[in-house]
Amino acid sequence: MKIAIIGYGRMGKEVEISAKEKGLEITCVIDNEQDWNTNKQDLERADVAIEFTSPDVVIGNIKKLARMGIPVVTGTTGWYDQLNMISDYIGNCNAGLFYASNFSIGVNILFAVNSYLARIMNDYTDYKVTIDETHHTNKLDSPSGTAETLADQIISSGDRYKKWVLHPGVPGNDGISVVACRVPDVVGEHTVKYKSEIDEVSIHHSAKSRKGFAMGAVLAASWMVDKKGVFTMKDLINI
Ligand code: NAD
Numbered sequence: 001m002k003i004a005i006i007g008y009g010r011m012g013k014e015v016e017i018s019a020k021e022k023g024l025e026i027t028c029v030i031d032n033e034q035d036w037n038t039n040k041q042d043l044e045r046a047d048v049a050i051e052f053t054s055p056d057v058v059i060g061n062i063k064k065l066a067r068m069g070i071p072v073v074t075g076t077t078g079w080y081d082q083l084n085m086i087s088d089y090i091g092n093c094n095a096g097l098f099y100a101s102n103f104s105i106g107v108n109i110l111f112a113v114n115s116y117l118a119r120i121m122n123d124y125t126d127y128k129v130t131i132d133e134t135h136h137t138n139k140l141d142s143p144s145g146t147a148e149t150l151a152d153q154i155i156s157s158g159d160r161y162k163k164w165v166l167h168p169g170v171p172g173n174d175g176i177s178v179v180a181c182r183v184p185d186v187v188g189e190h191t192v193k194y195k196s197e198i199d200e201v202s203i204h205h206s207a208k209s210r211k212g213f214a215m216g217a218v219l220a221a222s223w224m225v226d227k228k229g230v231f232t233m234k235d236l237i238n239i
Helices: 010-021 033-038 040-044 058-068 080-093 105-121 145-156 211-224
Strands: 002-006 025-030 048-051 072-074 096-099 128-135 163-166 175-182 188-195 200-207 229-231
Touching: 002 010, 010 025, 010 048, 010 211, 025 033, 025 040, 033 040, 048 058, 048 211, 058 072, 058 080, 072 211, 080 096, 080 229, 096 211, 105 145, 105 188, 105 200, 105 211, 128 145, 145 163, 145 175, 145 188
Parallel strands: 002 025, 002 048, 048 072, 072 096, 096 229, 128 175, 163 175
Antiparallel strands: 128 188, 188 200
């Protein structure tokens, strides 16, 4: 399998290491607007593209790859309010898109436990839920896409919560408070806490490095070759 790396920052470099460990060919690395023209021929040779850039360029990048007929695996977060529009675009181009707010197996286990716990806690109204996330100071979106996924899962797993609110916003009775901290050198920490006056129940994930994200993205890329449609981690792994 031949892959193109779109975005050569912290994650793009980690993807390169994981892809090479798997013996995959990297046809090109695209790290800015100009590279799209300079590396066009090498990009066209790719079976699939792995995209980790930023919220302001990801939509344009997905559209470009869709028009070229190259399936794209994107880990970029901060654009999910445009997911419906992009899904229609992918359908109209008969193209392929795989997106995930978090590619690590550990976080996807956390997602499964989070939905299960939310269904249980729905009936225990003495407990109020909060989500805490901490990331490095270079992260552009806030809260993290992973925190948004955790909040959306809680909202759809019961009837108590209708929305999430970024701290210091006031969540009210039907809102989930999401607290985002930015601290140097933290790869990614997420905690879901249910607090009552007498105790606290919590689940937590801490990423030790970016390797887990990159390995998941490379796995998704192998799976995406020749696929059409929009997919996410639930389609790839059975937890
Ligand atoms: P980064 O800032 O280190 O790298 C982004 C790179 O994109 C930069 O090198 C930049 O030059 C490049 N870029 C900018 N415009 C471009 C364009 N038009 N075409 C191609 N490349 C362009 O960021 P990062 O830490 O690598 O994170 C990237 C994204 O991935 C963020 O949204 C982050 O939140 C997300 N992320 C997701 C996961 C996951 O598992 N889904 C894990 C870690 C990070």
